[in-house]
Amino acid sequence: MDEDSRIDSQTEADGVTNEHHREDELLPQLVAHLREHRSKLREEWAHRIQDAHLLHAMTPQEMAVETKSVYDNYVEVLETGSVEALQDYARDLSERIIPRGVETQEVVGIVLLLRDVLARSLFEKYQRDFALLNRVLDAYEPAANRIANTVAVSFVDERERVIRQQQDAIRELSTPVLPVRERLLVLPIIGVLDSERARQLTEQLLAGIRTHRAKVVVMDITGAPDVDQTVANHLVQTVDASRLMGASVIITGLSPKIAQTLVTIGVDLSKMNTIGDLQGGLEEAERLLGYTVSRQDGSAR
Amino acid sequence: MVQRFVHSRVANEAVADDIVQETLVRMLVAVERVEPGILEPYAIVTARNLVASMWREQERHRRNQHRIVDLRGPDSPDESLLEQEDRGAVAEALGRLSERDRRTLVAHEVSGQDTQSLAEELGVTAGAVAAQLNRSRARLRVEYLLALEPGGSVTDRCRPVLFAMSSGDRRRQREVDAARHLLECALCEKLSQPLLARGQRSDDQVRIRIHADADIVLARQSAREVAARLEFPRTDLTVIATAVSEIARNIVRFTEGGEVVVELLEEPRRGVRIVARDTGPGIPDVEAALVDGYSTYHGLGLGLPGARRLMDEFAVVSEVGRGTTVTMTKWRQEG
Amino acid sequence: MDTGPALVSILRQGSYLIASIHTALDDSQMIRFQEDLIEQIGQRRSRGVIIDVAALDVLDSFGSKTLRNIGEMARLRGATTVIVGIQPDVAFAMVSLGMGTGSLYTALDLEEGLEYLDRNVRKDPGAVGTTSSSLS
Ligand SMILES: [Zn+2]
Numbered sequence: 001m002d003e004d005s006r007i008d009s010q011t012e013a014d015g016v017t018n019e020h021h022r023e024d025e026l027l028p029q030l031v032a033h034l035r036e037h038r039s040k041l042r043e044e045w046a047h048r049i050q051d052a053h054l055l056h057a058m059t060p061q062e063m064a065v066e067t068k069s070v071y072d073n074y075v076e077v078l079e080t081g082s083v084e085a086l087q088d089y090a091r092d093l094s095e096r097i098i099p100r101g102v103e104t105q106e107v108v109g110i111v112l113l114l115r116d117v118l119a120r121s122l123f124e125k126y127q128r129d130f131a132l133l134n135r136v137l138d139a140y141e142p143a144a145n146r147i148a149n150t151v152a153v154s155f156v157d158e159r160e161r162v163i164r165q166q167q168d169a170i171r172e173l174s175t176p177v178l179p180v181r182e183r184l185l186v187l188p189i190i191g192v193l194d195s196e197r198a199r200q201l202t203e204q205l206l207a208g209i210r211t212h213r214a215k216v217v218v219m220d221i222t223g224a225p226d227v228d229q230t231v232a233n234h235l236v237q238t239v240d241a242s243r244l245m246g247a248s249v250i251i252t253g254l255s256p257k258i259a260q261t262l263v264t265i266g267v268d269l270s271k272m273n274t275i276g277d278l279q280g281g282l283e284e285a286e287r288l289l290g291y292t293v294s295r296q297d298g299s300a301r
Numbered sequence: 302m303v304q305r306f307v308h309s310r311v312a313n314e315a316v317a318d319d320i321v322q323e324t325l326v327r328m329l330v331a332v333e334r335v336e337p338g339i340l341e342p343y344a345i346v347t348a349r350n351l352v353a354s355m356w357r358e359q360e361r362h363r364r365n366q367h368r369i370v371d372l373r374g375p376d377s378p379d380e381s382l383l384e385q386e387d388r389g390a391v392a393e394a395l396g397r398l399s400e401r402d403r404r405t406l407v408a409h410e411v412s413g414q415d416t417q418s419l420a421e422e423l424g425v426t427a428g429a430v431a432a433q434l435n436r437s438r439a440r441l442r443v444e445y446l447l448a449l450e451p452g453g454s455v456t457d458r459c460r461p462v463l464f465a466m467s468s469g470d471r472r473r474q475r476e477v478d479a480a481r482h483l484l485e486c487a488l489c490e491k492l493s494q495p496l497l498a499r500g501q502r503s504d505d506q507v508r509i510r511i512h513a514d515a516d517i518v519l520a521r522q523s524a525r526e527v528a529a530r531l532e533f534p535r536t537d538l539t540v541i542a543t544a545v546s547e548i549a550r551n552i553v554r555f556t557e558g559g560e561v562v563v564e565l566l567e568e569p570r571r572g573v574r575i576v577a578r579d580t581g582p583g584i585p586d587v588e589a590a591l592v593d594g595y596s597t598y599h600g601l602g603l604g605l606p607g608a609r610r611l612m613d614e615f616a617v618v619s620e621v622g623r624g625t626t627v628t629m630t631k632w633r634q635e636g
Numbered sequence: 637m638d639t640g641p642a643l644v645s646i647l648r649q650g651s652y653l654i655a656s657i658h659t660a661l662d663d664s665q666m667i668r669f670q671e672d673l674i675e676q677i678g679q680r681r682s683r684g685v686i687i688d689v690a691a692l693d694v695l696d697s698f699g700s701k702t703l704r705n706i707g708e709m710a711r712l713r714g715a716t717t718v719i720v721g722i723q724p725d726v727a728f729a730m731v732s733l734g735m736g737t738g739s740l741y742t743a744l745d746l747e748e749g750l751e752y753l754d755r756n757v758r759k760d761p762g763a764v765g766t767t768s769s770s771l772s
Contacts, residue, residue, distance in 0.1 A: 202728060206724035209724070517663065
């Protein structure tokens with residue numbers, strides 16, 4: 001198909017009255033051009049990506065597959081004006097490449113490179129008619145910018161989602177409920193406890209008691225540097241709530257400072273089962289389990 | 302007999318549609334046949350008739366249900382008496398609007414004059430005309446309902462409250478403390494039913510009357526259901542339900558009755574707000590009542606401080622001899 | 637209960653009573669449950685009572701207090717009470733509210749509750765007097 005000559009002849013034939021009709025025709029022409037030369041343009045794009053040292057986390061094969069998809073999606077958006085399909089693809093792509101350490105600027109970079117490669121190709125094609133070139137670029141650029149924007153936003157959204165997920169996972173890891181042996185859970189509390197974390201800890205412990213059918217919990221607070229009154233209250237509530245679910249709590253690693261805080265808020269330490277260190281706590285737990293749990297809150301029957 | 306009959310109709314949600322506006326709009330078809338000078342009286346008469354026919358229309362839908370309670374035929378003397386009452390009520394309601402309000406309303410609804418040209422005539426903006434029209438319609442609904450209750454004891458507080466309900470303006474409702482007035486005034490409580498049903502966003506607000514033991518369970522279950530729409534964690538839902546249980550019990554035990562309103566919040570954060578109002582003896586010393594072990598009300602002291610511990614925000618306003626309002630909020634932990 | 641058998645059930649198993657609450661109870665239903673249960677403990681001379689509250693989605697101050705009362709009255713009649721099945725979120729809300737079950741024993745579920753009773757309740761009638769006098 002001799003597309004170039006067709007457009008050229010149209011250019012010559014067109015008068016001012018046809019202007020409106022021709023604007024409508026511009027994008028389809030442009031899309032046809034980009035489809036026709038897709039292998040060449042894609043290759044050029046891939047070269048530019050390599051030159052710019054982008055996406056080096058990907059193998060050449062992966063690169064070929066992804067650039068092909070991005071290219072086709074790109075041209076489709078130009079054609080339909082709808083970014084939805086591209087959005088889905090971009091989200092999917094982001095999901096695949098984020099775990100491999102691909103950064104936002106790399107993704108934005110490759111899309112801008114593609115925009116540039118295609119713009120150059122259009123420039124070459126229409127350079128003989130400067131007025132037409134201007135109009136072609138006027139039609140192309142807003143669409144191209146919209147695409148770049150869509151891809152970047154999808155990537156950033158996805159990245160934030162992944163980060164949130166990781167934070168959740170870390171938060172859960174920081175209050176692990178460890179089943180040490182049958183019916184026995186150990187809950188080492190490490191790091192600063194704020195009110196929200198203390199609440200999550202309680203929820204996880206209570207769920208853990210049910211899942212593991214725990215009868216004894218050893219809560220080791222050696223690793224908790226600071227416990228204020230609010231958090232101390234949470235600790236006491238955790239002990240009480242565990243008891244309501246039929247589990248006894250042994251607290252180990254209670255520093256004199258935290259003990260003081262507990263006393264300040266009115267906790268009767270003699271009613272809490274506190275043992276000096278984790279080892280002693282585990283021994284006490286085994287004793288309780290072996291002895292069977294006939295004691296609760298120190299009230300012997 | 303008539304009184305009971307009217308009440309059953311007014312309280313029906315199907316009537317909730319803006320009946321007066323509807324009838325006026327339907328008059329548009331007749332407008333060209335009427336001479337300009339008698340437009341207004343004509344409007345009043347036609348509106349009356351249309352209102353009456355709408356009542357009948359509605360009755361047809363409810364016929365089977367209706368027969369269970371009332372076996373009279375549709376043309377019984379009561380019916381025509383009722384029609385007369387309705388006609389009178391619409392006329393009276395229109396008569397109670399200010400001259401300017403009535404003129405504008407009729408010009409817009411009956412003559413079909415648009416807000417823009419009304420605005421030019423009145424020398425105000427089109428937006429101001431639209432607002433005035435909304436106010437007039439809201440007022441018309443109130444006056445219409447009041448006219449249907451000729452024996453009702455209307456106080457100074459009633460009209461502002463009913464107007465706030467009728468215009469669906471929540472800020473205004475708060476300003477005039479409408480919820481409390483509805484608890485205290487039987488007339489407004491009754492009249493506000495059709496107004497409440499009108500255009501209420503029932504999805505994010507639930508109101509439970511509290512009188513008996515069973516209402517406590519209903520209130521806490523409703524609170525859980527409403528809060529669940531914000532996807533609160535299960536623990537928070539139980540915490541909210543427990544707090545509602547405590548304050549609802551206070552109402553049943555120590556007051557003549559009240560209500561619990563559960564409302565979802567979007568601003569400043571997502572959350573659920575619970576407002577509990579009662580018409581009880583009031584709490585003389587709120588500070589003391591928030592301390593554990595307060596015994597004046599034999600257990601009231603347990604509910605309030607307990608509920609406060611469960612919620613993120615908690616406020617009590619009480620007036621001795623009048624009642625207590627507890628407002629408490631739980632915010633959704635984001636992230 | 638006149639509201640039908642679906643709300644609660646009280647079953648006898650040997651010298652134990654197993655009472656299950658199947659749905660949310662309002663205050664007067666809760667009181668009636670308490671009365672029924674205490675009456676049956678007396679009639680059947682039960683030595684142990686298990687109250688299964690797994691179906692309750694809320695245990696507020698009144699509910700907790702009623703369970704404590706039951707435990708107290710059962711103890712006066714020589715029976716040991718165990719509450720089983722308190723859900724994690726219910727346990728959390730109870731302690732946040734500032735309520736507990738006092739000196740009542742709580743266990744994870746029915747199985748644990750029965751095991752507790754088997755270990756802690758003397759079943760031979762001769763020992764009953766000793767147990768109750770030491771507790772009162
Ligand atoms: Zn009133």
